Amino acid sequence: MDFTTLAGTSGEWLRGAGPEADIVMSSRIRLARNLADFPFITRANAGDRAEIERVLRERILAIKDGGPMTYVDVNKLQGLDRQFLVERQLISREHAEAEGARGVVIAENEQVSLMINEEDHLRIQVIQSGLNLDNAWQTINRIDDLVEQQVTYAFSDKLGYLTACPTNVGTGMRVSVMLHLPALVITRQIDKLFRSLQKISLAVRGLYGEGSQAMGDFYQISNQITLGRTETDLVKQVGDVVPTIIDYERKARDFLIRESHENLHDRVSRAYGILRTAQTISSEETMHLLSSVRMGVNLGLIHDLEIPTVNKLFIYTQPAHLQKITGGELDTADRNIERARYLRRLLNKEERGGDGVNQN
């Protein structure tokens, strides 16, 4: 796979379209599957892993009606390329950092990825732009059927799909939506929301960064239970709660516009100003400011910028993407300089390309 070409494009799910795309960044579903005739990864030695990788790779690539597919041998990649795939959400951090034979099949314009030898032998993932869970489920269900025609999955009548960790057993399914909730963060209502979601056994975590403080105000909401409910029930469980959260976020934005319009507009404009003029900037500060800018675009406080551009910047200003674009390994200080240069170039170009009316 040509990573330089890939670095020039962006995944379909970043296009910022789809229902409720101003607040719902993406909808994601993953299925955990294992081959019936091999031990799980913890008990698999190097030979087993190589065999699992070979069997799954050959069988998946043999699927005819799946459209064009690309296979990436993650084990052979340089650290920077692995990090690049993580930033793009095509593989997990754990998969990037693991050892031994492993890889990923990428299809359907980066909306589909099949990780081989992650925590389970196979992790199928579908990501779509906006709130699109039903569609994501139909897609992943079809892919799962196609793979299943080629291999025998570990399955029991009682416990369903058998997984390395009992927390995934049953459907092996994790349904999640990525939400951009800056107004709930500003109005300090986010913790309250988390507590109420946890009560109905939904998990919440930040997209980037560590701990509870999500960088860029992105939060991922997903099901915790995987056994004893059907896949469509699980899709519904997560999907049903999203409109309520969107409503809370919209109300919080309305409140900010109504009660402190100048403060909000000031916050957005300053963020935009810094991003367009900074000479050196960290990844963390970039995320933080982009979050305000993203909300500003959605609220009509910034007119000369498009949401897909902002979405793209969240990904492209991360370390591995930045190094791919600039074409070499950089230390933190040089990355911060290059990041500022990249932001200035993209945001000031956008201004010329846009209607250019609002110069703030």
Next chain:
Amino acid sequence: MKCQRCDKPATFHITELTGGKPQELHLCEQHARAYLTESESEQTSGASLAGALAQHLAVGQTAEELARLDQQSCPICGITFFEFRKEGRLGCPHDYTCFQKELEPLILNIHGESQHVGKRPQRSPGNTERQTELIRLRREMKEAIQGEEYERASKLRDEIRQIEQAP
């Protein structure tokens, strides 16, 4: 016996197995609860949730029962219950059968249910005994090769081929 953290009688006897050496803890109810929730809150991912719950299972078991439980191993992949408790990950599909008694309360605790109602593979999964047998035979073959028992290894290889090629 007194609680190690206060003067109340120790009613909980916990064997901590996550460090290098097993560590015995004797605590009163209050301190045991504090200790367990403390180690739980550090662990947020699903896998460590299973690990934490598996640790929980061990509470209230006598040291003897626990030691016996930990030594149980899967005849197919060889993982011991102790290794599962430590890692939070199982070794092969057969573990769900051979550790069924131990896993059932854990699974119920995580999911609140114990019966799958979702999707099933369209094709019949075939003979699962045959599939797990393959895992065991491959493992035995590797052990035979490591132990330089080449005659046994070649017999095992023939057996594996026979099963793999059977319809």
